[in-house]
Amino acid sequence: MQTFEYKITDEVGLHARPAGLLVKAAKQYKSDIKIEYNGKSSSAKALMAIMAMGIMKDAVVKVSVDGEDEAEAFEGIKKFMEENL
């Protein structure tokens, strides 16, 4: 399992559109990808659950990647978040 922390810079946080993009990105990988924030945790592939976490701008989230393509997924999701969120 690999993990990294990321600070959200998107003005309105992880609401519908950015969360949707994240789900799309996460679904490209076989690995389990989890987002942890404020004591809650959700799969990065579950749109409603991510939105329900209420992740706002400047929130620091922990992302963990676990599975057969985790190295690839780790890089991919990290890059995606840096570019989009």
Added chain:
Amino acid sequence: MERYTGKKIYEGIAVGRIAWLGKKEQVVERKHTEDTEAEKKRYEDARNEAIAQLRALYEKTKNEIGEADAEIFDVHAMMLEDDGYNDSVNNIIESQQMNAEYAVAVTGDNFAETFASMDDEYFKARSVDVKDISERVIRILSGESEASVDASEPSILVADDLTPSETVQLDKSKILAFVTRKGSSNSHTAILARTMNIPAIINVDVQESWNGKTGILDSDKGIFIVDPDEATSKEYNDRLEAQNQAKKLLLELKGKPNETKSGQKVMLFANVGNLSDIGSAIQYDAGGIGLFRSEFIYLGKDTYPTEEEQFTIYRKAAELMAGKKVIIRTLDIGADKQCDYFELGHEDNPAMGFRAIRICLKRPEVFKTQLRALFRAAAYGNIHIMYPMITSMSEIEQIKKIVAEVKAELKEQGVPYKDAPQGIMIETPAAAVITDRLAKEVDFFSIGTNDLTQYTLAIDRQNAALEDFCDVHHEAVLRLIEMTVENAHKNGIWAGICGELAADTSLTETFLKMGVDELSVAPPSVLKVRKVVRECD
């Protein structure tokens, strides 16, 4: 007979039956089922149908209104693909042996409640989205039709408010007019009403009980009449007849020259925001494209458009207009038009901030890509290049330097291109005041009256509260226009107007007297302005 007042959004008269567009609350029946597999299958089919509808709505909105407004439907579709949502529905069907409608309704309510209880306004608003998608699925399950407007005949649409999503789903041939309580002149519905040529007013104290009654909208006077008496009906039916005659007359103006009685000619061009607008420009007989807003190529994307992508679009535009002028404005983002990948950063005063040519000059690589595409496309038609937000001579010098580099590179690489006339937008008071000098450096001027008015009067045009202060015919703006035209002519170049004032027919004669050479307006306004030109002495 009752009279109500409102604020005009788009001119015109409409007489007809009132159709109230209300938000229908669906009543879902709770039914026990033995065959849970069949219910799950019903849900799955309805869900897929809903996703298909949303995808179609996304495409339709993207094409008719724009990508930014369309994105919400993409998100709605993704919500319906969410495992959490689907698991919840299937679980209720399975474990409680309930019908699919009930399971969807409960799931929707639960998720909506979660969002509604969140602190942030933005997240709170998502509860509406969840309700919206759940209702869509329930509608499909119960076989109900989508439109809650009974528009078997063309009707005056009355509603508290109209969202872009509701507006795009309406059958345009059944809409005589829009009458709403909420909205502003800059709202999506307002813009839509203008593009579709549908009379509209807002700020009316609308009532559901009007549904089915006869209504009369006199948008020019800002009056809405419910249950008119016989005399009023007759008066308006006569006026409506006259209005229809006038419309017909306008169409008869197609193909006629834009010439005053004394023989003064003016070029009447169209403003376009994408390639499909060019179709309307041709349909309404525009003599050219006076303003091709290139932003649509950049907006709603994840990354910079490539040179090839841009070249293909510019070439198509040039070819469609078949030798007529196509004046393409270079990138004009910033201020109210934002693109994430430009990473422009937050500004307290974006209207006066890092935008348009300023971005291009600071990021020459972005500018050069567009210029290469433009000069290459110029080989396929009559392309003119126009630079926005100019304030100084030094900007022109910098542009010229970059243009020279671009041409030298194209030449060296053996890429075919053609030189194209280059002009500037006069949309800042600074530029207008130095037009005597600018005119010696460029091939044409086009006056952008929206920004010129906003900057001259120091009035934010997005701020509805300032509408009373915003005198769009302010003498200061008119003098700047006159000065710009004079300075253009003294230096042997032409000057046009491409802002909203160009379509203001109460000013057409004034502009002609000033010697304005070109007016560029929304495609449907071309013939309206032509009519006024032909009536001038």
